[in-house]
Amino acid sequence: MLYCAWHMVRRRIAALLAVVCAALGGAAMVTGIGVLADSGWRSHAPVERLDRADVVVSASQSHQPPKPFLPSISLPERVQVPAELADRLARLPGVADTVSDRSFPAAVVTDSGDAAPAADASVNGHGWSSTGLLAAHDVRGSAPAGPREVALDQGTAAAASAEPGDRVTVVAAGRTGTYRVSAVLQVPGSGVYFTDAAAARLAAPGTAAGTQDASGEDSPASADLVAVRAEPGEADRAADEVRQAVADDDLNVTTGAARGDAESPGTTAARSLLPTLASSLTGVTLLVVGFIVAGALSVAVQSQRRELALMRAVGATPRQIRRIVTLQAVLTSAAAAVPGAALGYLLAERFRDLLVWTGMLPSGLPLTYGPLPAVAGVVFLVGVVSVAAWCVAWRTSRMPATEAVAESRSEPRKPSPVRARIGLGLIIGGTALSIGPLLIRSQVGAVGTALAGILAAIGLALVGPVLVGRVGRALSRRLSGSTPAPTWLAVANSHGYAQRAAGAASTLAMAVVFTLTYTLTQTTVVAATSGEVRDATRAQFGVSAPGLGGVPENLADDLRDRPGVEAAAPVTTTTALWPFRVLNETEVESAPAMVLDHEARGVLDLDVRDGNLADLKGRTVAVSADAAKSRDVHVGSTAEFYLGDGAPVSARVVATYGRGLGFGELVLSRDLAVSHTTTGLDQQLYVTTDGSEAAEREVTELVASHPGLALDDDPGAAEKGGVGGVPPELWINIAVLAVLLAYLLVGIANKLVATTAARRTELATLQLVGATPHQVRAMMRREAALLTVAAFVGGLALSVIPLVLLSAGFLGRPVPSGPAWLLPALAAVVAAIAFLSTELPTRRALRTPPTQALTRT
């Protein structure tokens, strides 16, 4: 059996080329997604500062939803551990010493008035004792010996041209001060090291927010993490002891590479994006891969019908036929899937680059390259191929042997009406789904549009043969006797070979539908979102502090004091988890949330419907009008949710606002949220002036006079990241669409080429009957033209209703927002594929004399 299959593979390598390409690309994509998912579970941020810690104890950076089995949600803001933990752990057997580590924003000001470059300014300040965790290093100078002394790494020291004994200006936790440099450390990475007492005071939550913490200097309430150093040779024992000691607390004990997670919770939280991304890509990818692989296989089997029929005639059982076909397909696809899987790792790496470029993933997080994704990719592909091959071979294998020989020479079977009815149902059902954006004006609602497109495309594939047959017959009735023979033949072929024609047209139409619905959904939602943000932004300026890790305190007051400045208010983005009940089940999702204060009215117009943003003080929130309706809250009632560090809060609702698309469901009071962020500082200040040039000059001067600040003179602009800007997901979605589309188009081209090549007998017959090569080519071109029109019109027709509904819901007009060149470009691509992939194989087929083509079948 294997012998037969192998020899047929060797003879039919051209027909199987489409299967090879489909399997190769499919395996690459599935493996790539697998690598992303795998990395999401297993990769760790690199261990830098905690190099010499044997065990790291940190708070759990995840929120477990109330239901078991649901994946926990990563928390991006640092969760603190009790500071007394360090003393408790230090007494355990096998433990040499422990360090309570805490990080806070700190930057050294250079001579030129800039902030010295740091890996991450928001966690650049540390206590001196944490230098004991760094890899072995030289120290020039001595430990800082008082609240006004610091030690610097040599990179920062060089940037500030500071030597031990010099004085430098340091902005730590938003406060500027002059410090004496006590030591310079020869270490990789950057850091500003204060005495432990000073560090504890600077890092204490709420300090920077101005609400002075009452706890004493020497007994800080909490730390970021506790690093444990074991007695020599006792690392394993120490780890076990620590685990036992904290077993009852909600703490994470990590060793080895996993310590990186404890070191940078932001990176770890970003990592949880990977499985989410992978799962959202999986569906559509598997669908497209399945579609293309099955299509390629059906062409390959079709081209072997005669051979298979002959094998039936000489005594092969239907089972054997199916096994031959399946084995063939599995051999081919397995051979292609292995290099495909290897390609998948490269694909994943490119994808990571894209994620890093858009800022969705910190550059520090590497991907994990385990063998599992490749194995999964190959197994999946081979699985899909076997099932598809089995289905494709089913009919051929079940025919009586004699009929098998006969049918292989004549017209393919009649389209099934049941199939057409199911297809029609799918199209109607899919189109009904596209009402989503009218009901829910959010990203979730827009999913309906994309889903509608996919369902309708599958429906079209099912209804295709009947549809193409009818249209073809209607067309042929309109042709007169004087119609040129090639046109007449092309039309006849379109309904005579309805299945073949529809197969090509519906796959191309699917590409059209995908492109239109996916791209235009993205661009329309983005246009609506950025439109809201633009309309809402009253401020002319945005001030951020990339070099300092957060906007220094008092800067807002300084700005307000300048003449011409009407308002200045902090704008920060954090994360909130707001549970909601769906059908008696509680669901929790993490979503970005804005942090504003009572001054926000002056810089942003959220279109307040009820209540007043001026009340945004203390434990209060504002919610979007949509969310208020769906979650049944109103001004004066209480919203219960979790903050970015997992802390549960209940806050009074003081306002509802209309611009929920641009600003999310929840706006938190700064008083409520800021002590639950890692830095405790504001990310940006929005500044509204009277619009005069003098005011602009004042703001510019003030910003220039402070180190480490950046001025944005159009904070409402859509093309910037940050608050309400173009979501980086847009780039991701477009990149994914591009890859999928490329695969889809290559798959379609392959299938078309294989289909055309398999028509050599048919073309030879025409030649013998008297068609010149020119006439044959003309016929094929007209078929390609019919195919282009059918695919484009079909795809367009299926996309129109979902896109009109989407635009009506989001933009209040029937036309979606998107690049004007999309439609003509798409038409050109469809036409190019249709023409090239019929023209080239036709030319090739015509090179064989017709008599030889016939005898070679």
Place this chain on the structure above:
Amino acid sequence: MRYAWDAAAGVAQSRPQAPAVVLQGVTKTYPGDVQALRGVSLTVQRGTFLAVMGPSGSGKSTLMHCAAGLDTPTTGHVFVDGTEIGTLSETARTELRRDSVGFVFQSYNLVPSLSIEDNITLPLRLAGRTPDREWVRGLVERVGIGERLSHRPAELSGGQQQRVAIARALAARPAVVFADEPTGALDLRTGREVLALLRDMVDTLGQTVVMVTHDPAAAARADLATVMADGRVVDTFVQATAAELAAGVTKLETE
């Protein structure tokens, strides 16, 4: 109706009376130095039924391909309906074939997507000629498929398909019809009917037919039978019986 059709047949016969096919010293060598034809000269007069016989590999198919203008000879000359084909381009040869040559194949080779009627008129459409409705109607009646014109080839039996193929070959009123093992895929009775049909075309329409076959019984229906071996014409029989032809071919194979 019958009258009109016979009148049309008369037009078909009123062409200049050059021989339908003439081969002069034709050789054909395929790549790899395979000599399929080693100098064949042959004249097919109008209105005659010639059978070309020979064992497999004797060159009879190559002879037909060259004589029909499907292939060009390596050396020598081929005239179809008075036109030398060796110097023509592929397109020009196709156009000559379309006007002057009809084909009937062992495997019928009807176009599956076209109805029977469209299959029959296909050569005329390809030539850009308007089908002569009466001629076509007469043809389909004569071959006995008049009621099945709107069917697809797949809905017909093998014998019926071959009758359609014969009607198609005659639709353009060619100077010569080549039939390549026309009964090869048919049972004995259906095969006889098809042969009778070809014979009838020769007798009543004066159609020239060249038939390649290795069946002596089929060849016996022809006026002339040429026997080929090893790329050469080795024997020619006139009005021979099936037994004589069988003996002739057997003699060849045992030599």
